[in-house]
Amino acid sequence: MIEADVLLDDEQRKLSQVVRDFADSVVAPAAYRYDTERRLPMEIIAQMGELGLFGLPFPRDVGGQGQDYVSLCLAVEALARVDQSIAVTLEAGVGLGIVPIYRHGSREQQERWLPDLLAGKALAAFGLTEAGAGSDAGGTRTTARLDGDEWVIDGSKQFITNSGTPITSLVTITAVTGETVGQDGEVRKELSSIIVPAGTPGLEVGPSYDKVGWHTSDTHPLTLTDVRVPAGNLLGERGRGYANFLRALDEGRIAFAALATGAAQGCLEEALRYARERVVFGRSIGENQHVAFTLARMQARVHTARLAWLDAAQKLVRGKPFKAEASVAKLVGGEAAMANARDASQIFGGYGFLNENSVARHYRDAKVLEVGEGTTEVQLMVIARSLGLDG
Numbered sequence: 001m002i003e004a005d006v007l008l009d010d011e012q013r014k015l016s017q018v019v020r021d022f023a024d025s026v027v028a029p030a031a032y033r034y035d036t037e038r039r040l041p042m043e044i045i046a047q048m049g050e051l052g053l054f055g056l057p058f059p060r061d062v063g064g065q066g067q068d069y070v071s072l073c074l075a076v077e078a079l080a081r082v083d084q085s086i087a088v089t090l091e092a093g094v095g096l097g098i099v100p101i102y103r104h105g106s107r108e109q110q111e112r113w114l115p116d117l118l119a120g121k122a123l124a125a126f127g128l129t130e131a132g133a134g135s136d137a138g139g140t141r142t143t144a145r146l147d148g149d150e151w152v153i154d155g156s157k158q159f160i161t162n163s164g165t166p167i168t169s170l171v172t173i174t175a176v177t178g179e180t181v182g183q184d185g186e187v188r189k190e191l192s193s194i195i196v197p198a199g200t201p202g203l204e205v206g207p208s209y210d211k212v213g214w215h216t217s218d219t220h221p222l223t224l225t226d227v228r229v230p231a232g233n234l235l236g237e238r239g240r241g242y243a244n245f246l247r248a249l250d251e252g253r254i255a256f257a258a259l260a261t262g263a264a265q266g267c268l269e270e271a272l273r274y275a276r277e278r279v280v281f282g283r284s285i286g287e288n289q290h291v292a293f294t295l296a297r298m299q300a301r302v303h304t305a306r307l308a309w310l311d312a313a314q315k316l317v318r319g320k321p322f323k324a325e326a327s328v329a330k331l332v333g334g335e336a337a338m339a340n341a342r343d344a345s346q347i348f349g350g351y352g353f354l355n356e357n358s359v360a361r362h363y364r365d366a367k368v369l370e371v372g373e374g375t376t377e378v379q380l381m382v383i384a385r386s387l388g389l390d391g
C-alpha cells in the first residue's frame with residue numbers, strides 16, 4: 001500500500017506505528033462490543049492518556065509531549081482506521097477541548113485545567129452549536145451577563161462531544177455577552193467564550209443522542225439555566241469568542257480530515273484482505289478487474305486525502321496560512337471516507353451489512369464526517385472565498 005512516510009520524520013513514523021499497534025491490539029478487538037453497548041470505554045481512554053496522546057502537540061513545559069500538530073493527526077488517523085468514535089474522542093478532546101484553553105487561557109486557567117486534560121485524566125468539551133446556530137454561529141442565543149463578579153448564563157447547546165463522560169471536567173461555551181457596533185455602523189452580537197466547570201448548578205447534560213453512527217463517542221445536548229460562574233472564567237478576550245473558536249475550528253478540521261483518512265484507510269485494508277480471501281465462481285473476488293479497480297480507486301482516495309491533510313498540517317506547524325487547505329483536506333477526506341465505506345461494504349457482499357463487520361460500522365460512522373466541524377457546504381464556502389468568490 002502507498003505510504004506518505006517520506007513526508008514524516010523518524011519520530012513521527014515511530015509514533016504512527018505505536019498508535020497503529022495500540023489500535024490493532026487494544027481498540028479493534030473491543031470496537032464492536034462498545035459500539036453495541038453505546039458507551040465510551042473509559043479504560044481505553046485511560047490507556048490513550050498513558051500513551052501521552054492528549055498531550056501530543058503541546059510543549060513539555062505545560063505537561064505536553066513536545067511534538068506537533070502533525071503528530072496529533074497521525075495518532076487520530078491511526079485510531080480511526082479501526083474505530084472512528086475513539087479517534088474523535090481524541091480529536092475533539094484536543095482540538096475543541098484543550099487547544100482553546102492552551103491558546104487563550106490565563107495562567108490560572110491553564111494551571112487549573114491543563115494538567116489533567118493533557119494527561120487524559122479529564123476531558124473538555126466546546127459548546128458552540130445551538131438549535132438555531134450550527135453553520136451560522138451568528139444565530140447564537142445563549143446569553144451571559146455579568147452580575148457582580150459572576151457570569152450568569154442561560155441557553156442551550158446541541159451535539160456537544162465529550163460533554164457527559166465520567167471524566168468531563170469542563171465545557172467551554174460561546175454566549176452573547178452584549179452588542180458591538182462595527183465600523184459600518186451595524187450592530188452585531190458580542191460573542192465570548194466562558195468556561196463552565198462540569199457539575200456547576202444549572203448545567204444540565206441531556207441524554208445521549210440516538211445517533212446513526214459514532215455510537216461510542218459521547219454526545220449530548222446541554223441546557224444552561226441561571227448558571228453562575230466566576231467572572232474570571234471568561235476565556236480569552238471578551239467579544240473574541242467567535243474569532244477564537246474559528247481559529248480552533250480551522251485547526252480542528254485538519255485533524256478531522258486525518259480522522260476521515262484513517263477511516264478510508266481502514267475500509268481499504270479490510271476490503272483488500274477480503275477480496276484476496278473470498279472465493280466466488282472458483283477464484284478470489286479480487287481477481288475480477290472490477291473489484292481490483294474498485295480497490296485501486298480506494299487507494300487513490302486514501303492517498304489524496306492523506307496528502308491534503310499533511311499539507312495543511314505542515315503549513316500550520318510552519319506558521320503559514322492554512323485555512324483553505326484545511327477545508328480542502330476536510331472536504332476530500334470526508335468524501336474519501338464515505339466512498340470507501342460504500343465500496344468496502346459492497347466488496348463484503350451480505351457480510352458488509354452486518355454490524356459486527358468493521359466496514360459496516362465505518363459505513364454508518366462516515367456520514368458525520370461530511371457534517372461535523374463544518375459541513376461540506378461550509379468547506380466549499382471557505383474554498384470559494386479563497387478564490388475571491390463570495391461563496
Ligand SMILES: Cc1cc2nc3c(=O)[nH]c(=O)nc-3n(C[C@H](O)[C@H](O)[C@H](O)COP(=O)(O)OP(=O)(O)OC[C@H]3O[C@@H](n4cnc5c(N)ncnc54)[C@H](O)[C@@H]3O)c2cc1C
Binds near residue numbers: 128214219
Ligand atoms: C456527532 C456530532 C458531534 C458534534 N460535536 C460538536 C461539538 O463538540 N461542539 C459543537 O459546537 N458542535 C458539534 N456538532 C455540531 C456540528 O458542528 C453541526 O451539526 C454542524 O456545524 C452543522 O450545523 P447544523 O447541524 O445546525 O446544520 P445547519 O447549519 O442547519 O445546516 C443544514 C444544512 O444546510 C446547509 N447550509 C447551511 N447554510 C448554507 C449555505 N449558506 N449554503 C449552502 N448550504 C448551506 C448545511 O451545509 C447543511 O447541509 C456535532 C455534530 C454531530 C452530528
